[in-house]
Amino acid sequence: MFDAAGLEVLDRAECLELLKTVPVGRIVFTDQALPAVLPVNYSVWDGSLLIRSGAGGKLAVAIRNAVVAFEVDEIDRDSGKGWSVVVVGRSGVVDHPAELAAAEEAAPRSWVSGRDRLIRIVIGSISGRRVGEVP
Amino acid sequence: MFDAAGLEVLDRAECLELLKTVPVGRIVFTDQALPAVLPVNYSVWDGSLLIRSGAGGKLAVAIRNAVVAFEVDEIDRDSGKGWSVVVVGRSGVVDHPAELAAAEEAAPRSWVSGRDRLIRIVIGSISGRRVGEVP
Secondary structure (H helix, E strand, O other): OEOOOOOEEEOHHHHHHHHOOOOEEEEEEEEOOEEEEEEEEOEEEOOEEEEEEOOOOHHHHHOOOOEEEEEEEEEOOOOOOEEEEEEEEEEEEOOOHHHHHHHHHHOOOOOOOOOOEEEEEEOOEEEEEEEOOOO | OEOOOOOEEEOHHHHHHHHOOOOEEEEEEEEOOEEEEEEEEOEEEOOEEEEEEOOOOHHHHHOOOOEEEEEEEEEOOOOOOEEEEEEEEEEEEOOOHHHHHHHHHHOOOOOOOOOOEEEEEEOOEEEEEEEOOOO
């Protein structure tokens, strides 16, 4: 299936598979009423995306029980060939003792120190596009 | 200078230089009250970012005179080393005859057909971070 712009539309299963192939994505949220975006590493766990955050950081505060988007892509710079997947879902802190151990195991390694909080983005809607050769 | 998370803070000049080195970024906007994000190729022109859009596309409608964010990064998947730059600014269609010719010349080549509209994002705030070796 192709969309109005001529891009191939990926189904949910394809999108989920692609999400597992790249460890870095971008979380999109609202910060003081302005659009905000931040690259983070992540992993896929139990129908959710897991990321790490500091307890008091701007990210942790802004995405506490918020609806956020998460974007992952792999695009060739010269040809534009590649794909992108966007998840929209509700974010929240993983703090239930019954989940924490398993989530800690599944969570990505932090790039920076002090990110000891686990954030889960429950995958609600998911959409993806693939760009082929430009005519 | 380093931020609370230990990331090196880049100044405006560094951010602007880095924006010119990568042709693909992600535009962050609001679509029907939900966060939305889309990878696009772009170029830097006259204090603005230029992207192409279809005249009637979801993107063109959503970012008509809206405040949007634009993210560019280059991050090593394994080490997390790299940088990211985020612009926040007002977007609008470039349609003034006095600007159109020069903007067309500076604009990126479209990856898909039918993107005959030029969108300018005036660079308002710009911020950047560099991630070094994770300790």
